[in-house]
Amino acid sequence: MAKTDTERLDDLEILAAHQAQMLDDLNEVVVSQGEVIADLRRKLEVLTRRFAEAEERMRDAVPVDKPPHW
Structure with a gap:
């Protein structure tokens, strides 16, 4: 049996609500990952x-002479 216009509209509204919630959830993940990336960049620097x-310290400390077995 075919759905009525009201049922179809209800289904679309439910779908839109679920998608809006999913977008909010994904946005939270993206923000969190952005913070992690920024922290990792600082640590890498x-x-x-x-x-x-x-x-630089090793270059200054290590003699450039060849080892004795050469």
Whole structure:
């Protein structure tokens, strides 16, 4: 039996409500992931700087001479 216009409209309103809720949920996930990415970028910048500093210290500390077995 075919649905009435009222039933079809009700179904569409329910579908729209579910989709609106899904969009809100997905938006929360995107915002949360954006915060995580920003935090990871900050940590990567710190680690990159520390690595570069450690490399510089090692370059200054290690002699350039060949090992004795050469």
